[in-house]
Amino acid sequence: MSSSTHSIANFKGAVLGPDDPGFATARQGWNAMIERRPALIAQCSDAADVEAAVRHAAAHGMQAVARCGGHSVSGAALVEGSLLIDLAVLKRIEVNAVARTARVGGGVLLGELDAATQVHGLAVTAGVEPETGVGGLTLGGGIGFLSRQLGLAIDNLIGAEVVLADGSRVEVNAREHPDLFWALRGGGGQFGIVTRFDFKLSPVGPEITTAWAFYPLDRAQEVMAFVGGFMRAAAREVGLVPAFMKIPPLRDFPNHLHGKPCLALVALHTGEPQRAARELAPLLEVGELLHGFVTPQPYVDFQKAFANSSPRGGRYYWKSIFADELTTELVACLAEGIATIPGEYTLIFLEALGGAVCDVDISASAFPNRHALYNVGISAGWCDPAEDAAIIAAVREVFARLAPLSDGTVYLNYLDRDEAARAPAGFGPNYERLCAVKARYDPESRFPGPLSQTT
Numbered sequence: 001m002s003s004s005t006h007s008i009a010n011f012k013g014a015v016l017g018p019d020d021p022g023f024a025t026a027r028q029g030w031n032a033m034i035e036r037r038p039a040l041i042a043q044c045s046d047a048a049d050v051e052a053a054v055r056h057a058a059a060h061g062m063q064a065v066a067r068c069g070g071h072s073v074s075g076a077a078l079v080e081g082s083l084l085i086d087l088a089v090l091k092r093i094e095v096n097a098v099a100r101t102a103r104v105g106g107g108v109l110l111g112e113l114d115a116a117t118q119v120h121g122l123a124v125t126a127g128v129e130p131e132t133g134v135g136g137l138t139l140g141g142g143i144g145f146l147s148r149q150l151g152l153a154i155d156n157l158i159g160a161e162v163v164l165a166d167g168s169r170v171e172v173n174a175r176e177h178p179d180l181f182w183a184l185r186g187g188g189g190q191f192g193i194v195t196r197f198d199f200k201l202s203p204v205g206p207e208i209t210t211a212w213a214f215y216p217l218d219r220a221q222e223v224m225a226f227v228g229g230f231m232r233a234a235a236r237e238v239g240l241v242p243a244f245m246k247i248p249p250l251r252d253f254p255n256h257l258h259g260k261p262c263l264a265l266v267a268l269h270t271g272e273p274q275r276a277a278r279e280l281a282p283l284l285e286v287g288e289l290l291h292g293f294v295t296p297q298p299y300v301d302f303q304k305a306f307a308n309s310s311p312r313g314g315r316y317y318w319k320s321i322f323a324d325e326l327t328t329e330l331v332a333c334l335a336e337g338i339a340t341i342p343g344e345y346t347l348i349f350l351e352a353l354g355g356a357v358c359d360v361d362i363s364a365s366a367f368p369n370r371h372a373l374y375n376v377g378i379s380a381g382w383c384d385p386a387e388d389a390a391i392i393a394a395v396r397e398v399f400a401r402l403a404p405l406s407d408g409t410v411y412l413n414y415l416d417r418d419e420a421a422r423a424p425a426g427f428g429p430n431y432e433r434l435c436a437v438k439a440r441y442d443p444e445s446r447f448p449g450p451l452s453q454t455t
Contacts, residue, residue: 006040008056013045013089026086027078029067030131031316033388034075034417038065038084045089047161047169047195050106054193054446055167057083063448066193068133069109073318073379074417076136076189079448085193087135095120100201101158106194108134114303123204123299125153128241128306135194140413141186141367143375145239145268145302148355150202154185154365155356159198162191165446169195183437186367187427188412190449191441205299209276213265213284213292214247220263220335221328226286227265228326231373235279236355237271244338244348252291261338262290268302310345310381317380317392319399320414321406322372323350330376330405337378337398342391345381350374368409368428375411376402415450423450 006015016023017040026041039062042053050066057064066085067077077084090107097120104113111130117123125146127137142153150156159173162180172181183191215223227242234240242265249258265283269276277294284292310316323330334348341348354373362370380395408425415422424431427450438451445452 008042008052011042011049011052011056013049014043016041016043027084028313029070029072029075029078030312031073031075032313033315033317034078036075036078036080038078038080038082041084041086043086043089047090047106047163050085050087050163050193050195051167051169053083053085054163054165058165058167058446064193064446065448066106066135066189068107068135069131071129071132071312072136073316074415074419076449082448087133087193087195090195095122095201097122102199102201104134104197104199106135106196110134110137111304114300117201118204118206118298118300120201121203121206122201123150124156124199124201125150126303128303129310130304130307131312134197135189137413138197139184139187139189139194141411143351143353143411143413145241146204146270147351147353147357148234148239149236149270151356151360152186152367153199154367155360156200156202157185157197158200160184160194161196163193163195165192165442165444173198179437180441182364183366183434183441185365186412186430187434187437187451188449190447190451191437192447204270207273207296208299208302209269209271209273209280209294210297210302211265211267211269211280211283211292211294213286214253214290215263215265215286216288216290217244217261217263217335217339219287220244221331223263223265223286224326224331226282230282231352231354235269235271237276238267238269238279240265240267240352242266242350244334246338246344246346247290257290261335263335266305268299309347310379314345314381314383315385315388316345317395318378318414318416319395319402320375320377320411321402322369322409322411323374323376323405324372326350326374327405330402333398333401333405334376341378341380341394341398342387343380343382345379346391347379347381348377349379350376362429366427366430366434368412368426368430369407372407372409375414377411377414378402412450420450426450
């Protein structure tokens with residue numbers, strides 16, 4: 001049911017305008033720096049509501065923007081004057097354990113997907129922040145700890161239900177609307193609103209083997225040189241994220257080290273437990289170790305390991321590149337970055353790629369880079385608005401040194417709000433084809449995104 005002051009034809013959910021109670025709360029996303037205000041918020045109860053909302057947006061000359069988890073550094077779901085289509089209620093998850101597939105509603109969060117699939121000992125590649133929406137992660141590509149073994153989330157996407165710019169709802173897969181299916185896999189949500197994702201699943205867990213190793217920052221070059229060789233020889237069951245971070249205030253570390261920068265190696269291995277422990281053990285043996293261990297752990301618990309590292313309501317600013325090698329110049333830049341960029345939530349990380357990610361041809365999906373071995377992210381996070389200018393400037397200074405080390409392609413999910421100009425190079429060889437799909441399915445740019453700003 002719509003509110004008394006706002007109405008969308010044939011809409012069963014709630015519609016909120018700026019003067020309605022609850023609008024301010026409903027508008028809020030993950031990044032408190034984003035202050036943009038939609039004209040209306042349509043809280044959809046089902047896919048038919050999404051159709052009605054998109055038709056309303058078209059009739060009133062508004063842009064329509066989907067939101068699942070709202071966990072976007074750029075505030076992609078918050079567009080000034082738009083119709084925000086909130087999918088949060090679309091939570092249905094249907095797992096077929098025999099066929100190893102899952103049908104996932106457009107409002108499902110990663111933590112919910114992991115929990116539902118792990119009941120059957122199955123999984124699909126997912127990120128590590130449980131509150132991230134499945135939709136946002138997947139449409140941008142979907143990097144996670146299982147990428148080297150299973151590929152990206154989009155490599156496991158077999159179909160979707162999509163509401164188009166005219167309000168019609170279609171099935172999209174390799175046979176039906178194959179050009180749109182291609183674009184959705186890495187091109188983002190700027191072609192339509194996905195109300196359901198269909199994934200193939202693979203056996204994982206429920207228990208896996210994990211490793212955590214914390215090293216002093218001044219050993220970064222030695223440790224990262226080891227990591228480069230280790231990952232080149234590692235089995236595909238190994239997922240690894242080296243993280244330049246501040247030492248957490250845990251009793252595992254002496255008090256005088258709390259808050260000091262360090263280098264952490266966080267890894268999982270999905271193979272046979274004894275072999276997995278043996279193959280991960282060298283990560284703890286590079287040299288002086290502040291703290292470390294290898295242990296069995298439920299996959300669902302490991303996936304929550306970074307849940308509190310970037311809490312909702314903080315202030316965030318990101319930059320990222322793909323990197324082919326862990327050069328001394330790259331490592332020096334990242335080590336300097338964690339030492340010089342302020343912010344209690346600031347983290348610089350590298351997601352190991354290769355393996356199954358590289359098996360897919362660059363032309364098979366819209367994802368822009370299949371050869372890079374690492375996705376590098378500078379994630380600055382803080383609480384005090386008075387620090388905004390200084391921290392953003394510090395990130396930009398580090399990124400100015402980092403950018404020349406990249407081929408220009410970028411992971412769409414880490415593209416921040418001031419980076420629309422990176423889109424043509426960021427999509428690499430797939431840019432022109434993406435523009436053609438955009439022109440066919442959304443000629444009036446009803447769904448905003450990087451292509452809307454560059455074409």
